[in-house]
Amino acid sequence: MRILFAGTPEVAVPSLRALVDAGFDVAGVLTRVDAPLGRRKVLTPSPVAAAAEELGLPVLKANRFTQELIAELDELDLDAAAIVAYGGIVPPAGLRIPRHGWINLHFSVLPAWRGAAPVQHSVLAGDDVTGASTFLLEEGLDTGPVFGVMTETLDPGSTSGELLERLSHSGAVLLVQTLSGIDTGQVTATPQTGEATLAPKLTIDDARIDWSQPAVAVRRRINAVTPEPGAWTLLEGQRVKVGPVTPAAERSGPPGTTGPDGASLTEGEPGPRALVPGEVGVEGRAVLVGTGTAPVQLGQVQPAGKKMMGALDWARGAAARGELVFE
Template structure:
C-alpha cells in the first residue's frame, strides 16, 4: 500500500519509522516548514523532515495545504495518508486524494480532548486513563470515525512530555496495525460515542501557577504544561520557570505563594497544603535545584511568589 506520511514534531517520528519498518511504500512526507530555533534563531528542519531526509524520502514543506500542495500529493498517488501531529488543517480537496482517506493518530481517547493539546489537558484534569486513537480524518475537528484505541494508566508524577514519549511508541504500533487492517480490507471505522471535550492550543499564560488554587490542581497543571509551554510564576516581577513541584501534604500553614523551608526542602504555600519546589530557572539563568537557588539567593524565606 502506498502511504503518504504527514507529521512535524518528534512525537511523530516513531510512527514514520514503524511504517517504514513494516514494509509499506512511503511515497512521500508532508511536514511544516523549517523553523527558527535557539538563541541565534537558526532555521532548522522539523524532526520529521530531518528523519525523512535520512531515509531518502521526498519531502513537501508547507505551512498550509494549498492547491499546489494537493497537486504534489496527488502526483504521488497515495492509497492512504497517515497523519501524526502535522500542525495544520487538511482541506477537503486533500482529504479526497488518497483512496482510503487520511488516518490520524491522535493522543487521546476520542471523543475526549479533541484539539491541539490532548495529553496536556488529560494531565491537567487528572484523567485516570489516557491513550491514543486512530481515526478517519474529516472536515470536523477530530470528529471522524474511529479505527482503534489504546489506553494506559499514567504514573502519578508523569508529565505530558513523559506520556507523549510513551504513547509515541505504542501509538506508532497502533497506527501501523490500522494501516495493515485497512490494506487487508478487514477494518472499518466506527462512529465516536460519548460527549466530547476539547483541548485547545495552550498559551504561555496557561503555564502560570495561581498559588491560591489547591495543591493537587497546581501539581496537575505543572505536569500538564511540561515541557511546553512550561510552568512558571513571578518573582519580583520577573518570570521564574519551574519544573513540576512535589505534593507535600505534611506541610501546612503557609499562605499561598509564600516560600519556606521544610527541613532542607524549599516549599511554597497553596490554597491547601504546600508544594515542594524541585528545580527553578530564574530569568537569564539555567535551570537549577530549587534549594540551591534559594540558598544562593540569600534570605528567601518569607518571599511571596506570583
C-alpha cells in the same frame, strides 16, 4: 500499501519509523517548512524532515495546502495518508486524494480532548486513563469515525512531555496495526460516541501557577505545561519558571519513615509549618511552597536570566533577600 506520511514534531517520528519498518511503501513525507530555532534563529528542518532524509524518503515541505501541493500529492497515486501532528488543516480537495483517506493518530481516547493539546488537557484534568486513537480525518475537528484505540493508566506524577513520549511509541504501533487492517480489509471505522471535550493549545497565560488552588490542582497544572510552554510564577515582579513539584509528605508518621527533607519521622512529630499560598519555606533539604491546601515540594527553579537549578540551591541564594513569596 502506498502511503503518504504527514507530520512535523519529534512526537511524529516514531510513527514514521514504524511504518517504514513495517514495510509500507512511503511515497512521500509531508512536513512543515524549516523554522528558525535558537537565539540565532537558524532555519532548521523539522524532526520529521530530518528523519525522512535519514531514511532516504522524498520530502515535501508546506505549511498549507496550495493547488501546487494538491497536484503533487495527486500524482503520488496514494492508497492512504497517515497524519501525526502535522500542524496544518487538510482541505476537502486534499482529503479526497488517498483511496482510503487520511488516517490520523491522535493522542487521546476520542471523543475526549479533540484539538491541538489533548495530552496537556488530559494531565490538567487529572484523567485516570489516557491513550491514543486512530480515526478517519474529515472536515470537522477530530470528529471522524475511529479505527482503533489504545489506553494506559495516567500516572499523576507524569508531565505532558513524559506522557507524550510514551504515547508516541505505543501510538505508532496502533497506527501500523490500523493501516495494516485497512489494507487487508479487516479494520473498519465506527462513529465516535460519548461526550466530546475540547483541547485548545495552552498559552503562556495558562501556564501561570495560582498558588491559592489546592495542591493537587497546582501539581496538575505544572505537569500539564511541562515542558511547553513551561510553568511560571512571579517573585518580586520577576518571572520565575518552576519545574514539576511533589506533595510534601507529612512530618508525622510511623518510626523509620522519612519526611520531605529526608529526616527520620517519629510518631506524633509535627508536620510542616503552615505556609500561606505562594510562601516559600525550607525544611532541611526540602523547599516547600504553600498552596490552598497542603504545601508542595519544589524540584527545580529557573530565575529570570539564569539556567534551571535545584530548588535548594536557588532558595539558599534567594534567602538573602528576605522572605520569599511567589505571586
